Amino acid sequence: MKEFNNIFLEKSIGIIEQIPKKTVPEIVLSGRSNVGKSSLINSIISKKIAYTSKNAGKTNLINFYKASDFRIVDVPGYGFSNREKSEKARFNKLTDDYFNLFRADLVIQLIDFRHDLQENDSQMIKFLSDMKIKFCVVFTKIDKITSNKHEQFFLNLRSQIDRISTEYVDILGVSSKNGENIKKLCGLILSAVHKIGV
Ligand SMILES: Nc1nc2c(ncn2[C@@H]2O[C@H](COP(=O)(O)OP(=O)(O)OP(=O)(O)O)[C@@H](O)[C@H]2O)c(=O)[nH]1
Ligand SMILES: [Mg+2]
Numbered sequence: 001m002k003e004f005n006n007i008f009l010e011k012s013i014g015i016i017e018q019i020p021k022k023t024v025p026e027i028v029l030s031g032r033s034n035v036g037k038s039s040l041i042n043s044i045i046s047k048k049i050a051y052t053s054k055n056a057g058k059t060n061l062i063n064f065y066k067a068s069d070f071r072i073v074d075v076p077g078y079g080f081s082n083r084e085k086s087e088k089a090r091f092n093k094l095t096d097d098y099f100n101l102f103r104a105d106l107v108i109q110l111i112d113f114r115h116d117l118q119e120n121d122s123q124m125i126k127f128l129s130d131m132k133i134k135f136c137v138v139f140t141k142i143d144k145i146t147s148n149k150h151e152q153f154f155l156n157l158r159s160q161i162d163r164i165s166t167e168y169v170d171i172l173g174v175s176s177k178n179g180e181n182i183k184k185l186c187g188l189i190l191s192a193v194h195k196i197g198v
Contacts, residue, residue: 001186003067007045010066016097019062025070025196026103027189030095030124031110033077036140036176040110041065041074043176044186050074062098070193073104078120099127106134106169106192108185113139113153113173117160129165136188137161139173142180 011020029037038050050063063074075095098104107128111121128135137158145153150173158171170188174181 001183001190003069003190004045004186007047007049007065007067007072009049010064010071012061012063014061014094016094016101019098019101020064022103024066025105025193026073027070027106027108027192028073028075028098028104029108029110030075031077031140032112032118032120035077035110035112037074037077037110039176040108040138040140040174040185041072043174043179043182044072044189062094070189072189073098078124099133102131102133104133105196106136106189108189109135109137109168110140111137111157111161113142113157114144117157117164122164125161125164129167132167134192135168136170136172137168138171138185141175141177142173143175143177 011018013019029040031037034055036052038052041050042048042052045065049065060076062076065072065074075098076092078092078095109121109124109128111117125135125137127133139154139157142150154173161168161171169192172181172184174185176182
């Protein structure tokens with residue numbers, strides 16, 4: 001989609017004080033480490049600009065990707081275990097600091113399609129819902145499950161989420177690998193951006 005063509009990495013920050021002034025709506029990708037946030041950005045943009053890795057904890061800065069009238073924000077994932085405690089605390093703090101500014105206009109909450117909802121996913125969904133932050137739920141890596149099991153997996157995960165909140169604006173599964181539902185997600189982002197206005 002043309003709105004996603006000229007996105008560029010505008011700024012990377014390691015401490016919240018470096019955050020750029022808010023000038024446009026911000027769409028944030030949130031989720032456990034390794035869930036596929038950076039891969040999804042590359043997929044949405046159809047370019048490889050975000051660093052991805054099979055090892056959890058790859059993204060350790062907040063990266064702001066700028067389109068003409070909105071930003072996509074990639075925050076460090078939560079829940080990885082193979083990092084030093086002090087480092088882990090710093091990354092969690094950075095993500096927390098960002099959310100505590102309440103400047104996210106839409107949070108795309110990513111959940112790995114293959115696994116049941118984890119405790120920190122539940123906490124995040126509860127936080128978004130309690131704080132009345134607009135969010136949608138996106139299941140990642142759906143290509144890893146055979147399509148005849150998609151409905152069963154979808155209903156199972158959705159019911160786990162519904163027990164915490166049904167406030168999400170949409171819920172869908174995507175694959176950065178084969179592109180399934182990526183256009184739909186782009187449409188959702190644009191419709192949110194247009195509703196928010198600049
Ligand atoms: N099969 C498949 N693999 C995926 C998909 N999305 C991501 N992956 C893989 O999952 C791993 C983690 O992806 P990343 O995009 O780096 O994950 P992340 O959420 O940015 O991780 P952190 O930066 O550590 O928070 C990589 O090996 C990706 O290739 C997908 O849709 N399908
Ligand atoms: Mg990443």
